[in-house]
Amino acid sequence: MSIRNTLLLAFCMTGTMLATTIAVANVQPPVTATNAVTEVKTVQAPTKISSATDSKQNKKSVSTADHSKFDELQKDFKSGPEVTTACLECHTEAAKQVHKTKHWTWEYINPATKQKLGKKNVINNFCTSVTSNQTFCSACHVGYGWADDNFDFTKEENVDCVVCHDTTGKYKKLPGLSGHPNYESMEWPPHSGKFREATDLTNIAQSVGKTSRKTCGSCHFYGGGGNAVKHGDLDSSLVNPKHYLDVHMETEGLDFSCAKCHLSDSHEVSGSRYAPTAVDTDGVLMRGKADGRNPTTCQACHGDTPHKAEHPKLNEHTDKIACQTCHIPEYARGPLATKMSWDWSTAGTLDENGHRKQVKGSDGRTLYDSKKGDFTYDRYVIPEYVWFNGDIKYTLFGDKVDGEDLVKINEFLGTPGAPDSRIWPVKTFRGKQPYDVGNQTLAIFHTAGKDDSAFWGNYDWDKAIKWGMEAAGADYSGEFKFVETEMSWPITHMVAPKEDALTCKQCHKKEGRLEGVEGVYIPGRDANPWIYKIGLLIALLTLIGVAIHGGIRVYMHKRGE
Amino acid sequence: MAKRIYIFKRFERFWHWSQALLIIFMMITGFEVHGLYTLFGFESAVGFHTTAAWALITLWIFAIFWHFTTGEWKQYIPTLNKVDAMMKYYLTGIFTHAEHPFRQSTLTKHNPLQRLAYLGVKLLINPLIWFTGFLYLFYSSWNAWGIGWLSLEWVATLHVIGAFMMLVFFIAHVYLATAGHTATSHIKAMITGWEEVD
Numbered sequence: 001m002s003i004r005n006t007l008l009l010a011f012c013m014t015g016t017m018l019a020t021t022i023a024v025a026n027v028q029p030p031v032t033a034t035n036a037v038t039e040v041k042t043v044q045a046p047t048k049i050s051s052a053t054d055s056k057q058n059k060k061s062v063s064t065a066d067h068s069k070f071d072e073l074q075k076d077f078k079s080g081p082e083v084t085t086a087c088l089e090c091h092t093e094a095a096k097q098v099h100k101t102k103h104w105t106w107e108y109i110n111p112a113t114k115q116k117l118g119k120k121n122v123i124n125n126f127c128t129s130v131t132s133n134q135t136f137c138s139a140c141h142v143g144y145g146w147a148d149d150n151f152d153f154t155k156e157e158n159v160d161c162v163v164c165h166d167t168t169g170k171y172k173k174l175p176g177l178s179g180h181p182n183y184e185s186m187e188w189p190p191h192s193g194k195f196r197e198a199t200d201l202t203n204i205a206q207s208v209g210k211t212s213r214k215t216c217g218s219c220h221f222y223g224g225g226g227n228a229v230k231h232g233d234l235d236s237s238l239v240n241p242k243h244y245l246d247v248h249m250e251t252e253g254l255d256f257s258c259a260k261c262h263l264s265d266s267h268e269v270s271g272s273r274y275a276p277t278a279v280d281t282d283g284v285l286m287r288g289k290a291d292g293r294n295p296t297t298c299q300a301c302h303g304d305t306p307h308k309a310e311h312p313k314l315n316e317h318t319d320k321i322a323c324q325t326c327h328i329p330e331y332a333r334g335p336l337a338t339k340m341s342w343d344w345s346t347a348g349t350l351d352e353n354g355h356r357k358q359v360k361g362s363d364g365r366t367l368y369d370s371k372k373g374d375f376t377y378d379r380y381v382i383p384e385y386v387w388f389n390g391d392i393k394y395t396l397f398g399d400k401v402d403g404e405d406l407v408k409i410n411e412f413l414g415t416p417g418a419p420d421s422r423i424w425p426v427k428t429f430r431g432k433q434p435y436d437v438g439n440q441t442l443a444i445f446h447t448a449g450k451d452d453s454a455f456w457g458n459y460d461w462d463k464a465i466k467w468g469m470e471a472a473g474a475d476y477s478g479e480f481k482f483v484e485t486e487m488s489w490p491i492t493h494m495v496a497p498k499e500d501a502l503t504c505k506q507c508h509k510k511e512g513r514l515e516g517v518e519g520v521y522i523p524g525r526d527a528n529p530w531i532y533k534i535g536l537l538i539a540l541l542t543l544i545g546v547a548i549h550g551g552i553r554v555y556m557h558k559r560g561e
Numbered sequence: 562m563a564k565r566i567y568i569f570k571r572f573e574r575f576w577h578w579s580q581a582l583l584i585i586f587m588m589i590t591g592f593e594v595h596g597l598y599t600l601f602g603f604e605s606a607v608g609f610h611t612t613a614a615w616a617l618i619t620l621w622i623f624a625i626f627w628h629f630t631t632g633e634w635k636q637y638i639p640t641l642n643k644v645d646a647m648m649k650y651y652l653t654g655i656f657t658h659a660e661h662p663f664r665q666s667t668l669t670k671h672n673p674l675q676r677l678a679y680l681g682v683k684l685l686i687n688p689l690i691w692f693t694g695f696l697y698l699f700y701s702s703w704n705a706w707g708i709g710w711l712s713l714e715w716v717a718t719l720h721v722i723g724a725f726m727m728l729v730f731f732i733a734h735v736y737l738a739t740a741g742h743t744a745t746s747h748i749k750a751m752i753t754g755w756e757e758v759d
């Protein structure tokens with residue numbers, strides 16, 4: 001073959017190669033070894049039409065036991081503990097199991113920080129503290145009768161089985177009744193003129209079944225004192241959500257219950273706000289792999305590299321950012337607004353007649369209440385983003401608060417860029433609340449109760465704080481002030497459809513979503529200003545140089561003619 | 562009547578123009594990824610840049626192969642011979658239509674300055690872009706390759722430095738393409754293969 005022909009051949013080959021490369025470049029991602037092993041198909045709803053019928057069939061998981069036929073339940077139950085006693089006749093170990101859980105103890109020792117947490121111990125910046133307010137707060141305790149420190153946590157019949165296992169939707173523990181539902185007809189809400197019928201315990205006991213979004217939601221959707229108030233990613237719109245709101249719980253689609261992710265064992269429900277799993281690189285959690293992993297993470301089902309081959313770049317993000325960061329682009333994406341701030345310092349102002357004042361916005365939401373102070377709300381909220389390694393440090397009762405600095409009620413710990421941390425979306429709730437100036441601690445105060453010290457009856461801070469501090473075993477110094485506080489909540493529910501996930505550009509630009517988040521190089525955000533300025537300058541000088549050179553050439557040429 | 566000689570073979574011309582297009586395209590998309598402006602949109606820019614990167618790599622592999630099988634690589638052996646004359650020509654002679662100090666031939670198609678410049682591109686700019694771009698592309702494999710300690714910021718910054726060097730080269734190169742026997746003779750040569758010489 002002559003050189004010419006060889007070249008011709010090479011030429012043609014290059015052409016073909018180029019064409020093929022261009023064609024395959026996009027489909028041939030740089031697949032890593034781990035990629036290949038752990039790539040998982042997301043649990044795919046089959047095509048819409050069949051999915052509706054399929055999942056409907058799956059959903060009706062029918063129990064083998066009809067509780068309405070059990071002799072033990074053919075009784076006229078007069079109280080919750082009576083029902084529980086009946087439950088325990090067959091479910092002999094159930095109460096013992098519940099006694100070990102956070103749902104019961106409201107206490108959790110963080111193994112990393114050794115801090116004593118749990119609802120019983122933490123002060124938040126909503127209703128602030130359980131201490132001295134148990135009769136109200138225990139409406140969300142899985143027990144009966146927790147009114148004060150004398151509550152017997154060892155009594156089995158004090159466990160409330162039906163609050164989680166009710167299927168009628170008619171069981172409701174009311175604030176003020178120390179964890180009991182109303183056994184007699186009762187005006188509710190107070191002073192509304194409306195009455196709740198006595199709870200039909202017999203019917204409820206005979207209808208028990210699995211937990212549901214409604215039962216979990218009866219507490220978890222209403223945290224912070226009302227629907228959607230606390231979390232921003234948990235509210236009653238999740239009882240019957242559309243695809244847009246939550247791809248997993250969509251009633252017409254996958255129709256997940258809470259327990260689908262929050263798998264439980266011996267009544268211990270997985271998933272924790274006190275010690276969340278911020279990083280999960282172990283791939284899909286296989287059945288039988290009883291390795292103590294948290295089954296509620298995204299990765300437990302989707303693995304760490306879940307994106308399809310057409311988008312190889314996306315999987316390269318999982319070493320730095322939590323799934324939630326892109327896939328929950330906003331929180332409170334449902335019909336309900338979430339509370340964003342609570343200023344207790346303005347509470348207690350009464351109208352000219354000395355009566356409680358309530359100011360409502362045009363949408364009916366309370367903006368001011370003499371009992372509580374000022375509120376703000378928001379919907380479609382863009383989260384704040386923090387590096388998070390799963391450890392959270394709390395400012396607990398007794399921890400020093402000097403009133404000068406903003407108090408971080410909790411702080412998400414993490415090291416920017418470190419392999420043990422990821423960038424997480426959080427809801428940060430801000431407010432003002434009282435602290436005891438002399439004792440330099442956040443104050444515990446008595447909000448609700450039928451006594452002369454409860455703030456909600458008497459609007460007297462000093463009395464309320466004195467009572468609260470004493471209930472916590474401390475002496476009130478006699479002086480309080482308000483301090484700014486802030487508390488964060490991980491955003492992890494209400495996962496949006498993939499079309500609604502963040503687009504590249506939302507972070508890959510200046511002043512994008514992750515503006516100010518250190519420890520990661522983001523192309524498009526982090527152009528080194530020195531380099532591009534000097535680079536552009538040199539390019540510009542070159543351009544000017546050749547322009548001058550060319551100009552002289554043209555000029556001399558013209559002159560020569 | 563000027564003399565014409567055949568300088569650029571068919572592959573060479575194909576290589577030159579496809580490389581030119583690719584590099585222009587890579588600069589456009591690359592600087593968009595860098596955040597200097599919005600044109601295709603970040604996501605598309607990344608996609609285009611990646612596709613073009615594979616094409617360019619392929620082209621370079623072929624070009625390297627070609628240079629060695631044809632012996633054309635010798636065209637880039639640096640020489641200082643007449644460099645000063647060339648400098649002087651560009652600084653003065655070119656304005657007065659002085660005689661070009663260099664005579665093109667099939668065996669020496671680049672003048673000594675060109676030789677140095679192209680060698681610089683081939684030994685410095687291209688490898689810099691290549692190497693850092695390649696690392697950038699395989700970011701997710703760094704741990705598996707045992708180079709997890711590398712910083713993306715450094716790799717990207719070096720890549721960008723390479724890109725700016727390429728931009729500067731590009732501007733000068735395009736201009737000097739007009740500095741042949743006539744303003745268009747070099748350009749015609751790269752299209753037809755035939756260069757007019759004195």
Ligand code: HEM
Binds near residue numbers: 527594615
């Ligand atoms: C003339 C050629 C090229 C120019 C001018 C160029 C320019 C650029 C620039 C300015 C960036 C933005 C960097 C940043 O802001 O972090 C970039 C990104 C990138 N370049 Fe190049 N590049 C060229 C060739 C290549 C080649 C040959 C490769 C692969 C071997 C490559 C791979 C990449 C990759 C992977 C990115 C990052 C895109 C991303 O964000 O994922 N480039 N390029």
